[in-house]
Amino acid sequence: xxxxxxxxxxxxxxxxxxxxxxxxxxxxxxxxxxxxxxxxxxxxxxxxxxxxxxxxxxxxxxxxxxxxxxxxxxxxxxxxxxxxxxxxxxxxxxxxxxxxxxxxxxxxxxxxxxxxxxxxxxxxxxxxxxxxxxxxxxxxxxxxxxxxxxxxxxxxxxxxxxxxxxxxxxxxxxxxxxxxxxxxxxxxxxxxxxxxxxxxxxxxxxxxxxxxxxxxxxxxxxxxxxxxxxxxxxxxxxxxxxxxxx
Amino acid sequence: xxxxxxxxxxxxxxxxxxxxxxxxxxxxxxxxxxxxxxxxxxxxxxxxxxxxxxxxxxxxxxxxxxxxxxxxxxxxxxxxxxxxxxxxxxxxxxxxxxxxxxxxxxxxxxxxxxxxxxxxxxxxxxxxxxxxxxxxxxxxxxxxxxxxxxxxxxxxxxxxxxxxxxxxxxxxxxxxxxxxxxxxxxxxxxxxxxxxxxxxxxxxxxxxxxxxxxxxxxxxxxxxxxxxxxxxxxxxxxxxxxxxxxxxxxxxxxxxxxxxxxxxxxxxxxxxxxxxxxxxxxxxxxxxxxxxxxxxxxx
Numbered sequence: 001x002x003x004x005x006x007x008x009x010x011x012x013x014x015x016x017x018x019x020x021x022x023x024x025x026x027x028x029x030x031x032x033x034x035x036x037x038x039x040x041x042x043x044x045x046x047x048x049x050x051x052x053x054x055x056x057x058x059x060x061x062x063x064x065x066x067x068x069x070x071x072x073x074x075x076x077x078x079x080x081x082x083x084x085x086x087x088x089x090x091x092x093x094x095x096x097x098x099x100x101x102x103x104x105x106x107x108x109x110x111x112x113x114x115x116x117x118x119x120x121x122x123x124x125x126x127x128x129x130x131x132x133x134x135x136x137x138x139x140x141x142x143x144x145x146x147x148x149x150x151x152x153x154x155x156x157x158x159x160x161x162x163x164x165x166x167x168x169x170x171x172x173x174x175x176x177x178x179x180x181x182x183x184x185x186x187x188x189x190x191x192x193x194x195x196x197x198x199x200x201x202x203x204x205x206x207x208x209x210x211x212x213x214x215x216x217x218x219x220x221x222x223x224x225x226x227x228x229x230x231x232x233x234x235x236x237x238x239x240x241x242x243x244x245x246x
Numbered sequence: 247x248x249x250x251x252x253x254x255x256x257x258x259x260x261x262x263x264x265x266x267x268x269x270x271x272x273x274x275x276x277x278x279x280x281x282x283x284x285x286x287x288x289x290x291x292x293x294x295x296x297x298x299x300x301x302x303x304x305x306x307x308x309x310x311x312x313x314x315x316x317x318x319x320x321x322x323x324x325x326x327x328x329x330x331x332x333x334x335x336x337x338x339x340x341x342x343x344x345x346x347x348x349x350x351x352x353x354x355x356x357x358x359x360x361x362x363x364x365x366x367x368x369x370x371x372x373x374x375x376x377x378x379x380x381x382x383x384x385x386x387x388x389x390x391x392x393x394x395x396x397x398x399x400x401x402x403x404x405x406x407x408x409x410x411x412x413x414x415x416x417x418x419x420x421x422x423x424x425x426x427x428x429x430x431x432x433x434x435x436x437x438x439x440x441x442x443x444x445x446x447x448x449x450x451x452x453x454x455x456x457x458x459x460x461x462x463x464x465x466x467x468x469x470x471x472x473x474x475x476x477x478x479x480x481x482x483x484x485x486x487x488x489x490x491x492x493x494x495x496x497x498x499x500x501x502x503x504x505x506x507x508x509x510x511x512x513x514x515x516x517x518x519x520x521x522x523x524x525x526x527x528x529x530x531x532x533x534x535x536x537x538x539x540x541x542x543x544x545x
Contacts, residue, residue: 053425077428089423091416102416103427108409154428 002065004029004189005050005081005158010059012045019045021213022059027158027191032184034192034200034221037210043193044086046210047160050191051083052076063158078106080157086166086193088147092136096127099135099146103153123179124149141172148179159183161192165199177203201225248380253499259387261495262394266449267472268479268487269401270442276418276482277438280338284325284345286469287352288443289450290462292318294356296451297365297460307368315447321352322443326436349465356462369455390452397445398488404441405484414438418482446472474518480528489529493517 003026012020019042027033035043048054050061052073061069068076082103091099100120101112121128124145130138138146144164151159161180165173173196180190180203194200201207201221209217209230217230224230267286274282296314299305329344375384405411413434417424425431450468454460475494479486494514501513521528 051426053422072430073425074428074430077426082428083426085423085426089420089426091419091423093419094412094415098412098415102412102424102429105409105413106428110408110410112407112409112412150427 001028003027004064005191006060006062007046007050008060008062010046010049010061011057012042012049012054013057014054019213020049020056023208023210023213023215025208025215025218027189029189030184030187031206032180032190032192032204034194034204034207035210036194036197036200036207039195041210042213043210044162045213047083047162047191047193050076051081051160053083077154080155081160082151082154082156082158083160084147084151084162084164086162088143090135090138090143090146090150092134094135095132096135096138096146097131099150100131100153103150104155106154119152120149123152123182140168141175144168144172144176145179148176152183157189159188159190161190163193163195165194165196173199197230198225249503250500252381253503254496255381255383256387257496257499258492259384259391259495260499261475261492262391263449263453263491264471264475264494265488265491266394266397266445266452267468268475268491269398269484270446270449271472271476272479272482272484272487273414273438273442275476276484277414277421277435278330278338278341279482280330280341281473282325282329282345282439283342283469284329284348284352285322285442285446286467286472287349287465288321288325289318289446289468290460290465291321291352291356292316292443292447293367293450293454293460293464294359294462297367298359300368301360301365310368311451314451315444318447318450319440319443322439322446323436324348326439330435330439331432349469353462353465356465364459364461367454367458367460369458384456386452386456390456393448393452397448401445401484410434410437474514477518478521478528480530483528483530486528486530493529 005027007026008024009022010020010024011018011022023046025033025035025046035046037043045054049056052068052071052075056069059069060067063079063081066079068079068081071079091102094102100117101108104115126142127145127149130142135143135146148164164176164180168176177199180192184190192200192204201224204221206219207221207224208215209224217224217227219227270285271282274280274285292314295317296310299313300310325345325348329341329348333341333344369386372385375382377383405415413424413429416427416429417431417434421431424434446468450464453468454464471494475490476487477490478493479488479490494517497513497517498510502510505513
C-alpha cells in the first residue's frame with residue numbers, strides 16, 4: 001500500500017545553516033510514527049516543512065499521492081494535514097470556544113454560529129464548561145488539551161504533534177498520551193515529535209531517530225526500544241525536561 | 247458652563263472622525279505590529295480622485311463619495327502590496343520606512359493630478375445648524391458622528407460575529423499560530439488594508455466635507471491626528487483608538503476656545519507628551535504596552 005505521507009530527501013536550512021539534511025520518511029494510514037531526537041536535532045523543522053510553514057530547500061513531500069512541498073500553509077491544512085505546534089500557541093485573548101472556531105473557520109459560513117461539539121464533550125470533558133472563558137486563564141494541561149482539540153477541529157487526516165507533553169507534569173503528560181491512543185483507536189494517523197523517548201516509543205508504531213538533521217536509526221518502535229545504540233545514546237544521558245524550542 | 251458643554255459636544259463630534267483615523271492605524275498595527283505611515287496619504291489620494299472628478303465633470307456628489315472610497319481602498323491595497331507584502335516578515339522597520347516613501351509618492355501623484363494648492367470639496371451632507379436650548383449643533387458634524395458610530399458598530403460586528411473578524415483577531419494575537427490553523431494570513435492582511443482604507447475613506451470624506459476644501463497636506467494632517475489618537479488610546483487597541491480620538495477632539499475643542507486657535511495643535515502635542523511620560527501604554531493599559539514592546543523587539 002502506498003504511504004499516506006512520503007518525504008524524500010528533504011533539506012531545510014535557515015539563513016544558510018542546514019537544519020535538515022536530506023531525510024526521508026513515510027507515514028502509512030492509521031499509523032503513529034514518531035520522530036525522536038535531542039533538542040536542536042531538527043524535529044520541528046521537519047514538521048514545519050511538511051505543514052508549509054517553512055519552505056524546504058529541496059526534496060519532495062507527497063501526501064496521498066500529490067506533491068505538497070510547494071504549497072502554502074493554508075493550502076496544506078485544507079488538504080487535511082494539521083500541525084499542533086510546539087508550545088501550544090493558543091490564542092490567549094480569545095475564548096476557548098473562539099480558539100476552536102478559528103481552526104474550524106474553513107467550514108464556517110461568513111457569519112459565525114454556535115455549534116454543537118459532541119466529540120469534544122467525550123474527548124475533552126475539562127474544556128466543555130470553560131468554553132466562554134478567555135483561553136489565557138487555562139492551566140498548562142488544559143491549554144495542551146485545547147491545542148489538541150483545536151487541531152482536531154480542522155478535521156485532520158494526518159495530525160502532526162510537536163512535543164505535546166512539553167512542560168507538563170508526568171501525570172498530565174500521561175493524559176496527553178492516553179488521548180493520542182484514543183485518537184489512534186478512532187483511526188487518526190499521527191506523526192509525533194517527542195523529546196521524551198520512552199513515552200514516544202511506547203505510543204508509536206514506528207520511529208525515526210534524528211541526530212543533527214539526519215536520520216540515524218529507524219524501525220518499529222518495539223525494536224528500537226531494545227536497541228543498544230539508542231539506549232547508550234539517549235538513556236545514558238539525562239534528557240532535559242525544560243521547555244525549549246528547536 | 248454652557249461653553250464647556252458646547253466645547254465638549256463639538257469635541258466629541260469632531261473627535262469621532264479622529265477615532266476612525268486611529269482605528270485605521272491601530273488595526274494594521276495590531277495585525278502586523280508595524281506602522282503604516284502611508285495611511286493618511288492613501289485617504290488624501292482617494293479624496294483627490296473624488297475632487298478630480300468634481301473639478302472636471304459635472305457628476306452627482308454620491309458618485310464622488312463612492313469614487314473617493316473606492317480609490318482610497320485601491321491606494322490602500324497598493325501600499326500593502328508594496329510596503330508590507332513584499333517586505334520580509336521580520337523587517338518591520340523596512341515596512342515603516344517604505345510606507346513613508348510611498349506617502350511622498352502618493353502626494354506627488356495628487357499634486358500632478360490637481361496642481362493648485364487648494365480645491366473645493368463637495369459635500370454630500372446638508373449644511374446648516376440648529377439649536378437645542380443654548381447649544382448649537384452643526385448638521386455636518388452630527389452626520390460625522392453618526393457615520394463614525396455606524397462604522398464602529400459595523401466593525402465590532404465584523405470582528406466578533408464573522409469568520410473573517412475571528413481570523414483577524416487571531417492573527418493580531420499570533421500570526422504564526424494563525425498560519426498553523428490554516429488561516430490564509432496574506433489574504434487576511436490584504437483585506438485588513440482594504441477594510442481600514444474604507445474606514446479611513448469615510449473619515450476623510452466626512453472631514454473634508456465639513457472643511458469643504460482639500461489640499462495635498464491633508465495626508466499629513468490625517469496621519470498626525472490618527473497617530474496621536476492611537477497613541478493616546480494605546481497602540482493596537484480598538485477601544486483605545488475610540489477613546490483616544492474622542493479625547494483628542496475634546497482637548498482640541500477646549501484649548502481652541504479657552505486658549506485660542508494657535509494653541510489647538512500645541513495642546514494636543516502636550517497631551518501626547520504627558521501621556522507617553524505618565525502612562526506609555528495609553529488609556530487602554532498594560533496588555534497593550536507589552537504588545538508594543540513586542541513590536542519594537544521585532545524591529
